[in-house]
Amino acid sequence: MRDWGINSWEARSCSNELTGLANSGFEDRHCGIISERIPELKRLSLEEKLILISELWEELSKHPKILPVAQEDVELLGARQSGYRQNAGDVSAWEDAKARILASRS
Numbered sequence: 001m002r003d004w005g006i007n008s009w010e011a012r013s014c015s016n017e018l019t020g021l022a023n024s025g026f027e028d029r030h031c032g033i034i035s036e037r038i039p040e041l042k043r044l045s046l047e048e049k050l051i052l053i054s055e056l057w058e059e060l061s062k063h064p065k066i067l068p069v070a071q072e073d074v075e076l077l078g079a080r081q082s083g084y085r086q087n088a089g090d091v092s093a094w095e096d097a098k099a100r101i102l103a104s105r106s
Contacts, residue, residue, distance in 0.1 A: 035041050044052065060067060084091065092100075 041049075041052075
């Protein structure tokens with residue numbers, strides 16, 4: 001794996017800015033660091049960028065404990081789980097919902 005000279009603090013800092021967690025100003029100075037160090041990224045086609053995003057997300061998902069989660073997301077998930085538990089009979093399997101949607105279009 002190529003070492004781009006980006007330490008974990010810099011990577012987390014850019015991630016924090018993107019997730020709305022920035023507060024130090026550090027992000028403003030360093031968030032363009034990856035595109036500066038890998039200028040080929042700017043020349044990728046839209047399709048290639050989408051593939052790259054998918055590959056990066058796949059890699060990140062292997063390390064869920066280091067990904068930041070906003071407290072409001074945790075609270076929203078808790079509320080949705082609670083709503084499901086209270087009204088479990090009100091939900092549909094994806095296959096059933098998809099069939100209803102497709103039937104409504106014809």
